[in-house]
Amino acid sequence: xxxxxxxxxxxxxxxxxxxxxxxxxxxxxxxxxxxxxxxxxxxxxxxxxxxxxxxxxxxxxxxxxxxxxxxxxxxxxxxxxxxxxxxxxxxxxxxxxxxxxxxxxxxxxxxxxxxxxxxxxxxxxxxxxxxxxxxxxxxxxxxxxxxxxxxxxxxxxxxxxxxxxxxxxxxxxxxxxxxxxxxxxxxxxxxxxxxxxxxxxxxxxxxxxxxxxxxxxxxxxxxxxxxxxxxxxxxxxxxxxxxxxxxxxxxxxxxxxxxxxxxxxxxx
Amino acid sequence: xxxxxxxxxxxxxxxxxxxxxxxxxxxxxxxxxxxxxxxxxxxxxxxxxxxxxxxxxxxxxxxxxxxxxxxxxxxxxxxxxxxxxxxxxxxxxxxxxxxxxxxxxxxxxxxxxxxxxxxxxxxxxxxxxxxxxxxxxxxxxxxxxxxxxxxxxxxxxxxxxxxxxxxxxxxxxxxxxxxxxxxxxxxxxxxxxxxxxxxxxxxxxxxxxxxxxxxxxxxxxxxxxxxxxxxxxxxxxxxxxxxxxxxxxxxxxxxxxxxxxxxxxxxxxxxxxxxxxxxxxxxxxxxxxxxxxxxxxxxxxxxxxxxxxxxxxxxxxxxxxxxxxxxx
Numbered sequence: 001x002x003x004x005x006x007x008x009x010x011x012x013x014x015x016x017x018x019x020x021x022x023x024x025x026x027x028x029x030x031x032x033x034x035x036x037x038x039x040x041x042x043x044x045x046x047x048x049x050x051x052x053x054x055x056x057x058x059x060x061x062x063x064x065x066x067x068x069x070x071x072x073x074x075x076x077x078x079x080x081x082x083x084x085x086x087x088x089x090x091x092x093x094x095x096x097x098x099x100x101x102x103x104x105x106x107x108x109x110x111x112x113x114x115x116x117x118x119x120x121x122x123x124x125x126x127x128x129x130x131x132x133x134x135x136x137x138x139x140x141x142x143x144x145x146x147x148x149x150x151x152x153x154x155x156x157x158x159x160x161x162x163x164x165x166x167x168x169x170x171x172x173x174x175x176x177x178x179x180x181x182x183x184x185x186x187x188x189x190x191x192x193x194x195x196x197x198x199x200x201x202x203x204x205x206x207x208x209x210x211x212x213x214x215x216x217x218x219x220x221x222x223x224x225x226x227x228x229x230x231x232x233x234x235x236x237x238x239x240x241x242x243x244x245x246x247x248x249x250x251x252x253x254x255x256x257x258x259x260x261x262x263x264x265x266x267x268x
Numbered sequence: 269x270x271x272x273x274x275x276x277x278x279x280x281x282x283x284x285x286x287x288x289x290x291x292x293x294x295x296x297x298x299x300x301x302x303x304x305x306x307x308x309x310x311x312x313x314x315x316x317x318x319x320x321x322x323x324x325x326x327x328x329x330x331x332x333x334x335x336x337x338x339x340x341x342x343x344x345x346x347x348x349x350x351x352x353x354x355x356x357x358x359x360x361x362x363x364x365x366x367x368x369x370x371x372x373x374x375x376x377x378x379x380x381x382x383x384x385x386x387x388x389x390x391x392x393x394x395x396x397x398x399x400x401x402x403x404x405x406x407x408x409x410x411x412x413x414x415x416x417x418x419x420x421x422x423x424x425x426x427x428x429x430x431x432x433x434x435x436x437x438x439x440x441x442x443x444x445x446x447x448x449x450x451x452x453x454x455x456x457x458x459x460x461x462x463x464x465x466x467x468x469x470x471x472x473x474x475x476x477x478x479x480x481x482x483x484x485x486x487x488x489x490x491x492x493x494x495x496x497x498x499x500x501x502x503x504x505x506x507x508x509x510x511x512x513x514x515x516x517x518x519x520x521x522x523x524x525x526x527x528x529x530x531x532x533x534x535x536x537x538x539x540x541x542x543x544x545x546x547x548x549x550x551x552x553x554x555x556x557x558x559x560x561x562x563x564x565x566x567x568x569x570x571x572x573x574x575x576x577x578x579x580x581x582x583x584x585x586x587x588x589x590x591x592x593x594x595x596x
Contacts, residue, residue: 079492
């Protein structure tokens with residue numbers, strides 16, 4: 001099995017930080033799977049993504065993407081391979097959904113290149129797959145949080161990457177769009193060789209959709225592996241400092257039996 | 269998009285012709301046309317070709333330059349209120365220009381004056397970025413505007429200090445840089461400005477696509493394949509050069525870079541492949557019209573053109589500021 005990202009003993013400390021944001025992180029993201037990064041607030045999920053994507057430099061240890069050190073990739077070359085979906089971005093100027101999605105073609109077109117029919121086709125395919133083709137001419141600021149998120153996913157799809165990285169993609173979404181987003185990610189990871197990496201707070205959906213996950217706390221890996229080996233009540237109570245029970249999902253569905261986390265109420 | 273640009277281009281030509289014809293001296297249309305073939309009487313010849321034509325061309329270049337730099341600053345700072353005058357960059361450029369004049373560095377005015385103005389603009393730009401917390405931290409509108417005001421006040425104080433060393437003649441000249449005026453327009457100035465502004469402008473238009481991505485956000489631009497640090501540096505330096513050259517040519521004229529891109533975004537959207545060329549043409553149009561008003565409304569006296577642009581620009585600025593406070 002080949003690895004897309006391989007992270008080897010990475011530590012990182014912000015210049016203003018009092019302690020390390022990441023300590024001695026080693027992990028392999030296997031190709032063609034849905035990989036979830038879990039952990040409490042401030043556990044280092046976003047920092048880990050930033051280090052993996054080469055956005056933060058100055059980390060100790062080594063990060064490789066497709067066998068090459070991440071800092072050696074040119075921005076354009078890696079953007080044709082990895083798409084990133086941010087949590088949200090404030091829009092200073094009015095922009096339509098189509099204009100936003102077209103920006104995903106930059107790694108293929110470049111600064112001076114002309115956009116051709118294949119670029120327009122890629123934009124249309126991306127909008128259709130993310131379910132925003134009806135919103136194409138709407139201005140972003142008039143959309144709901146869920147619609148904006150799908151527009152950003154469409155932009156990432158227009159990059160035609162082999163790997164997609166998402167930072168808490170469903171934080172602002174209701175049940176319907178949250179499920180749709182996970183279904184879309186599952187569908188993408190089902191394509192041959194397509195890898196999805198996502199950071200999320202939703203333990204239960206991560207358990208049902210991902211094939212491998214890593215649980216962070218205080219910048220360290222607490223557990224990693226298949227959902228049923230990571231999401232145990234013992235580990236979770238330690239990491240989240242809250243009593244939980246873990247029970248198998250009752251089904252029906254392909255994910256029946258996957259571990260589901262129920263936080264308990266305090267005894268009165 | 270092409271149709272809209274042609275429309276603005278046509279409007280600019282009409283405005284330029286009107287600007288050449290009106291003024292404290294008026295003459296028959298026939299005589300006016302003859303001037304372009306060099307066959308008019310000497311007085312008409314001097315007024316149209318020697319005085320008014322360079323003045324109109326200077327207004328065209330400066331208006332285009334200021335509007336384009338406003339559009340680029342707004343994209344880089346993701347703030348529709350950013351503009352060279354508001355940010356204090358024009359004040360920095362004016363100080364540079366006045367230092368060059370007062371200390372007699374005008375001999376090589378094609379190089380020394382623009383270079384000093386550029387240096388002043390660049391210094392002011394980086395001071396504002398530093399004060400507003402440019403190192404990756406989010407830039408709050410209020411902090412940014414306050415930084416601009418403070419920087420402008422600081423540079424203007426130095427400007428007045430330097431002017432105090434000047435003799436009466438350079439004093440008059442220096443005052444023009446504070447208010448902004450095309451009184452001193454000459455063919456030499458037109459040529460000097462063209463040499464710097466036309467290549468800078470073409471460079472900025474070529475960078476319109478990465479600028480589109482930067483206007484959405486630096487994080488997104490980075491992940492879409494833009495070398496953010498490099499492009500930001502290039503764009504800030506080239507834009508400061510444009511502001512410096514414009515201020516060296518006509519002084520610190522405010523609000524052109526605010527009014528023009530804002531109006532054009534309403535008309536044709538925020539794509540910089542349209543916005544930058546349109547800003548160049550519409551900015552030129554605005555300053556040609558404003559300058560014509562400035563020199564005819566109180567004729568034979570003349571208003572500084574900056575007064576006219578401020579009267580148009582300040583209400584719009586306040587409206588935009590109130591709107592941005594509402595949506596925050």
